[in-house]
Amino acid sequence: MIHLTTIMSRLATAAVSLLLAFTTAEAQRPQYGKLSPMLRKMLRETDSGRSVCAFVKTTGDGRDVLNEKGCQVLAQVGDICIANIPENRIAALSVDRRVLRIEASHSLRNKRVQTDSLARYLNALPVYEGQGLPQAFTGRGVVVGVMDIGFDLTHPNFYSRDTTDYRIRRFWDMLSADTVGSSLPVGRDYAGRDELLALGHARDGLVETHGTHTLGIAAGSGYDSPYQGLAPESDICIVANAVTEDTVFIDPADYYKYTFALDALGFKYIFDYAESVGKPCVINFSEGSQQDFWGYDVLYYEMLSRLVGPGRILVSSAGNYGNEKYWFRKCAGTLRLGTFFRTSQPEGMLTLKSASHFDLRLVGYANDKTDTLVVNTADVVAQPDSVLDTTFYVLGDSIAIKLEAYPSCYDATETCYDLTLRGTKTVGSKPRLSIEVVGLEADIEVYRVSGTMETNSLNPALIAAERSHSVLSPATAPCVICVGATYYRPGITNYLGEWKEAGIGDYGEWGAYSSVGPTFDGRIKPDVMAPGSNIISSYSSYYLENNPTANDIKWDVAHFTFNDRTYAWNSNSGTSMSSPAVAGAIALWLQAKPDLTMEDAMDVFAHTCRHYDESLTYPNNRYGYGEIDVYGGLLYLLGADKIEGVTTRHTKARITYADGRLTIQHPSLPSSPSHLRLFSLKGQQLMATELPAGQERHTLQLPSLPPGIYVVQVDDGSTLLRIN
DSSP states (O other): OOOHHHHHHHHHHSSSSGGGGTTSSSSTOOOOGGBOOOHHHHHHTTTTTEEHHHHHEEESHHHHHHHTTTTTEEOOOOOOTEHHHHGGHHHHHHHTTTTTEEEETTTTTTEOOOOOOOHEEEOOOGGGGTTTTOOOOOSSEEEEEEEEEEOBBGGGBOOOOTTSSOEEEEETTTTTTTOOOOOOOSSEEESSSHHHHHHHOOOTTOOHHHHHHHHHHOOOOOOOSSSSOOSTTTTEEEEEEGGGGGGGGGGGGGOOOOHHHHHHOOOOHHHHHHTTOOOOOOEEEEEEEESSOOTTHHHHHHHHHOOOOOOOOEEEESSSSSTTTTEEEEEETEEEEEEEEEESSSSSEEEEEESSEEEEEEEEEETTTEEEEEEEEEHHHHHHEEEEEEEEEEEETEEEEEEEEOOSOTTTTSSSEEEEEEEEEEEEBBTTEEEEETTOOEEEEEEEEEEEEEETSSSSTTOOOOSOOOOOOOOSSSTTTEEEEEEESEEEOOOOEEEEEEEOOOOSSOOOTTTOOOTTOOOOOOOOEOOSSEEEEEHHHHHHHHHHTTTGGGGGGEEETTTEEEEEEEESHHHHHHHHHHHHHHHHHHHHOOOOOOHHHHHHHHHHHSSSSSTSSSBBBTBBBOOOOOOHHHHHHHHHSSTOOOOOOOOOSSEEETTTTEEEEOOOOOOEEEEEEEEETOOOOEEEEEEEEEEEEEEEOOOOOSSSEEEETTTTTEEEEEEE
16 A cells, blocks of 8 residues: 555656656756646646646745745645646746645546435434434534535525524635635635525526535435434535536636645635634535546645544545446456447547556457557657657547556556547447557556446457446545445435436445445545435525426425525435535534544444445445444444443434433333333443333433433433433
8 A cells, every 4th residue: 555655755756757858957947747747738838827726845834935936825734835826937936946746636627526314324313302312413513514516505404493593604605706805716705694695506506506415415404304414403614616517607817726726725714614613523525536647636635634633524425436447457477458448529548557568459340350559668658758649540440549658656666658549529439449458477457537448249358347446536535534325215206296216226235336446556445335325405496496497306306485485305316415424424423522533433434334245344445344323433432332231223212301300202012111221421320220011101210410421221222311
């Protein structure tokens, strides 16, 4: 496993000659080896009017060198700054000896966005009001942050259940055009009930609604419905960022400000708000981009690792690519391995990785004839800038081929080759195209970037591609909790009375769409699972108003009126839905343990998660540690599961406390006596009694007890009890 602490040194010692041979030929030329690919591309385009939001790692105080070069420092955490850098200052920064690396990756390119009985299925009901924990664990005193797109700020789901408390406290809209007086690099922020409700929605709220749905899962009150989120009494702080679909809202002059560095600023904005009010915080991020070997994520992950800590946890969705073949490996000792490849667009891309040279063999098939192109990777490295351009003439058609070599950011002894194929309309559909890697001594891995790996009867031996390595970034970061999806319900009945089906599987079974690990550097992901299929949550009233015939409106389960607007509850599926469920669950744990860390949460997962398939070893690259158990996790955190005789199964009896009296309500008439015991969290048994058969309801006077949390065990189930 390659640790992040070693990545920077490996990048520094990498064979930069593979990238650009002239990098250090003259001291005045840009030091391209310090720049991530997007920045190198910007320098070649020479449009001096732009600026970019980037990470900068330096020796000493980064503010000094950045200020000297005319850059705006937006944030600093240790030796990494986030800065707004004018394009014409990138070269000067790169040659400064104090600058170690400048990194930016365009977050708009290929970034993808990825509840009634959900709480019951995750065993969260026991921690809510009326389930044995009066006013106990509902997220009160915790900030739930969500960075997403398409927020409806007026939805009653974001009030308290009785609508007396509006719970969104702060909001940064990165797409806002109202930037006068804003100190933020893009957009502006808003605070307070009146200002937020007057704004109504994020700038993209007429065409997007993803954030309204994910926020409802994490923190919705449910309003007048069964569709309550996991942390219904938490405070809310949100950021509306941008994905590929939002480009229409962005001034071209600001295009390069929307990077991973800007996303990191969004996370910092939420954590900073929570710190300003003295509350713990968990953030959900249901977006992601594919990993790479260029090192786009090196400083991004390092910055995220510094933002999280005690009481500051980041949760992200794994992605919805578990059904797709993303990878294969040819081990040394095997001569060749391959797959068929096609695209639905004019361009497709694969990345190949090996420490040894090998042959790349492309074969086109049409009308029982074939054409073949073979390229040896040594010829690629020998090219100027280690880039080989050629054309593959396939039975009257042609495919433009580009191979670019560079060192892996995870292991500089390995060379990566980005293979780009461009056709007139598509690639590999007609004629068909196979891709093989050949070399007896070479250990070679092949990763899909865009396009489809598949089998074909034209050559039935080419079956190498596997469903693997599909988890998206930043869920792949070691400091981020990565969430995959399990099946939940097969479908819903919509507001028109129509049955809508999507996805079939057993409760708790891995959802076949849910992305699987490992990461590109070999770590197990996802970390934990939660239901992601047909999850009901809030939907934007503005989207509904603006898109009344949109296909996803057919997945609305109900429409209702609040403050003279029509709102919706909608069913949606994906790891985008499972991730906020875990974030909301962690908010409940943060209420019990405000200094909870990501490592603490992983320990809870390891000891309390449910395992759908007991034949597997956990953690694994499909389920992680398993499906989260909210109540079991809370018992583990409080130490109650270590008390002899206390079970992690929640009692079926409804237990409430008021005025020194404990009330036990059985779900049905018991035919035999029940046995009740009361424990302190230190394990001391404070009370034991037998409840007679034939009574559904019992009331007991408790001994005088100090305020605190206690454990009640009734027969084979337990619950937590708060005494104030």
